[in-house]
Amino acid sequence: MKLKIAVLSGDGIGPEVTQQAIKVLNAIADKYNHTFEYEKAVVGAIAIDETGNPLPDETLKICADSNAILFGAIGDPKYDNNPSAKVRPEQGLLKLRKSLGLFANIRPLNTYDSLIHKSNLKEEVIKGTDFVIYRELTSGIYFGEKKLSEDGTIASDLCTYTAEEIDRISHLAFKAAQVRRKKLTLVDKANVLESSRLWRKRVTEISKEYSDVKLEFLFVDNAAMQIILNPTQFDVILTENMFGDILSDEASVISGSIGLLASASIGKHAAMxxxxxxxxxxxxxxxxxxxxxxxxSAAMLLDHFELYDEAENVRSAVEKSIELNISTPDLNSTNHFSTTNVGNFLRDFILDDE
Amino acid sequence: MKLKIAVLSGDGIGPEVTQQAIKVLNAIADKYNHTFEYEKAVVGAIAIDETGNPLPDETLKICADSNAILFGAIGDPKYDNNPSAKVRPEQGLLKLRKSLGLFANIRPLNTYDSLIHKSNLKEEVIKGTDFVIYRELTSGIYFGEKKLSEDGTIASDLCTYTAEEIDRISHLAFKAAQVRRKKLTLVDKANVLESSRLWRKRVTEISKEYSDVKLEFLFVDNAAMQIILNPTQFDVILTENMFGDILSDEASVISGSIGLLASASIGKHAAMxxxxxxxxxxxxxxxxxxxxxxxxSAAMLLDHFELYDEAENVRSAVEKSIELNISTPDLNSTNHFSTTNVGNFLRDFILDDE
Ligand SMILES: [Mg+2]
Ligand SMILES: [Mg+2]
Structure with missing residues (x-):
């Protein structure tokens, strides 16, 4: 397979970690005879420094011309600590999501046996956790009409969803469930919210096209409990924007290794x-x-193009590095390895495994 | 002190557990020379059975004429399993909250040393947890305008807050913080929502009247993480209706003993x-x-009337019963005690302690 990949490594440690992801992708390309071409572009603080714009048109063009985007990280203290700054690095990311129509945010959550002791939750509760959250990313209350009365005493936010917005992410989530454990949990508040009732109606309708997937419903307040009470019950969680924001951050604490969490943001013609x-x-x-x-995150890129064996190979390499404690200081307090060392190990593991 | 207390023990186990609460309140009245008068009224399924209405006018009148309401529980399978039932027991509770203007829901969360092993979270994480959530209960998106387009493809819910709605619960929460550890955390999503920005503005303004209380802010997604990562950091959490619904249910898992959680719902002229x-x-x-x-919950009633010593006495009795394993089967799998036994122990502990 031939893929054009835009590389937006961004600020801070973004470039260093993205470089290791590229190293790993190159090893996969070598081993499985793929061609991955990279084009670099600036975003965030570095883009403001160079062009005055956190998302220059040139960057957007490179992204639009690519099959996928590898994104690093964004943000620099010199902007964070300046409340009067009109242009902020984070705007680059929000504008990118909006411009590319990235309507589905995908976050896998799972545990690693040798890191499980780092969690605040008990090992017997979280062992075997393996689910993925599909969060709608471009609609709902975060993007709805905002009002403030003239005298400043009444404020409101509107949460709107259309059937189309619900349908497109629901199909993605059902397809994901089909190649997983075939269970989808819709999280909503349909006992109270009209928008939630539309979610429930559409998802129920769409589920008929995926009769091999078991559909369940959970109210968001109960979901917030269940994620801690019994995280292994979940396979695919599908939910609207704000519920997904809250629940995916809550769920990020399960594994005890927030620094290991990857994500994808998917649109009709773009994937980041x-x-x-x-x-x-x-x-x-x-x-x-x-x-x-x-x-x-690079492994999720491979999954996105249905290169499942390749993605699995990357994950095996990662698991092996953790098992052997070939890890940076955050995971390994003694005889730790550098960012580059870990990347090299992963590359060698993939190539030697031939 | 003389108090008129309406007793709405409701359905299922409601009457049995409420009876023990009254037993305990009577012991407190004896010991501290108070007069508590009780008036019983029906609510929920039993009220539907007797009158056809889950909240009869007579019940509402008794509540309005009382200083406080002791509420048991609501719900019966014969209504739950009948989707065509037009009148549902739960409507009694919602109508009661609305009629009495119970705008603040208060949920204390704490751990008990001898039950701490029951939690899904590690003992060292939750030991010493002691916070209370103040959730706005009568406004926000749950009560906002709901719309569904004629063709059924667009649905919306409006989240509105007025300064007055924010102010009244904020004063309660700051006052609670003053007699606790003097820290208040406002949970909102002020980086995105206009209504959250109004919350932040009003609470910041009101905080000037409570200069001994330290005010902090937390975005709701981060709060959902922090409750699991570091629950002991919180003293009073103040938040809007839906965030409070999600976070209070999430937080209910901390102690591992959901069956022990009490709550209060407070209005201008009523308290339940x-x-x-x-x-x-x-x-x-x-x-x-x-x-x-x-x-x-009866202890929270005592707190509400500033009978702090009395409330503390009830809590000591409860702690002692747990410590001595004088508990019902849910907490004590061997030689367990009945509901009545536990109530009698608490009564005797309070009276003997004179
Ligand atoms: Mg978030
Ligand atoms: Mg709830």
């Missing part, structure tokens, strides 16, 4: 892959940042 | 106290239901 973690500016250039979330 | 747990119809009449949540 990025680690959950931030730009971690204190670690920039020190070769200590953990590249695994970036590498696991 | 109820256990979190449901009507548990399978246990009805078996004298096995755990009365502690109902008893702890």
């Amino acid at each position: 892959f990025e680690p959950i973690h931030g730009s971690y500016p204190q670690a920039k250039g020190k070769n200590i940042a953990n590249p695994l979330a970036a590498v696991l | 106290f109820e256990p979190i747990h449901g009507s548990y119809p399978q246990a009805k009449g078996k004298n096995i239901a755990n009365p502690l949540a109902a008893v702890l």
Whole structure:
């Protein structure tokens, strides 16, 4: 397969970790005879520094011309600590999502046996956790009409969903469930909200096209409990924007290794892959940042193009590195390895495994 | 102090557990020379059976004429399993909240040393957890305008808050913080929502009247993480209706003993106290239901009238019963005690302690 990949490594540790993801992708390309071409573009603070714009047109063009986007991280203290700054690095990411119509945010959650002790939850509760959250990303209350009365005493936000917005992410989520454990849980608040009732109606309708997938419903307040009470019950969770924001952040604590979490944001004609973690500016250039979330995001890229064996190979390499404690200081307090060391190990593991 | 207390014990195990709460309140009245007068009224399924209305006018009148309401539980399988039932027991509770203007829902969360092992979270994470959530209960998106387009393809819900709605619960929450550890965390999503920005503006303004209370802000998605990552950091959490619904249910898993959680719902002229747990119809009449949540709700009633020593006495009795394993089967799998036994122990502990 031939893929054009836009590389937006961004700020802070973004470039270092993204470089390891590319190293791993190149090893996969070698081993499985694919051609991955990369085109670099700036975004975030570095883009403001160079062009005054956190998402220059040139970057947007490169993304639009690519099959996929590898994204690093965004943010720099010099903008965070300046409340009067009109242009902020984060705007680059929001504008990118909007411009490319990335309507589905996908976050896998799973545990690693040798890291399970790091969780705040008990091992017997979380062992075997393996689910993925499909969060609608471009509609709902975050994007609805906002009003403030003239005297400033009444404020409102409108949460709107259309059937089309619900349908497109629902199909993605059902398809994901089909190649997983064939269970989909819609999280809503249909006992109270009209928009939730539309979600429930559409998803019930769409489920008829995926009769091999078992559909369940859960109210959002109960879901917030169940994620802690019994996380292994879930396979695919589908939900609207704000519920997904809250629940995916809550669920990120399960594994105890927030630094390892990957994500994808998918649109009709675009797909972006990025680690959950931030730009971690204190670690920039020190070769200590953990590249695994970036590498696991690259594995999601492979999954997206149905290169399932290749993605699995990357995940095996990551698991092996964790098992052997070939890890950066955040996971390994003694005799730790550098960002580059970990990337090299992953590359070698993939290539030697032939 | 003389108090008129309306007793709405409701359905299922409601009457049994409420009876123990009254037993405990009577012991407190004896010991501290108060006069508590009780007037019983029906609500829920039993009210539908007797009058056809889950909240008869007579009940509402008794509540309005009382200083406080002791509430049991609501719900009966004969209505739950009948989707065509037009009148539902739960409507009684919703109508009661609305009629009495109960705008603040208060949920304390804390751990008990001898039950801490029951939690899904590790002991070292939750030990010492002691916070209370103030949730706005009568406004926000649950009560906002709902719309469905004529063709059924677009649905919306409006989230509105007025300064007055924010102010009244904020004062309650700040006052609670003053007699606790003097820290208040406002949970919102002010980076995205106009209504959240109004919350932040009003709460910041009001905080000037409570200069001894430290005010912090947390976005709701981060709050959902922090409740699991570090629950001991919180003292008073203040938040809007839906965020409070999600976070209070999430937080209910911390202690591992959901059956022990109490709550209060406060209005300008009314105050209602109820256990979190449901009507548990399978246990009805078996004298096995755990009365502690109902008893702890009675302790919140005492707190509400600033009978702090009395409330503390009730809590000590509860702690002692747990410590001595004088508990119903849900907490004590061997040589367990009945609902009545536990109530008698609490009464005797309070009276003997003179
Ligand atoms: Mg978030
Ligand atoms: Mg709830």
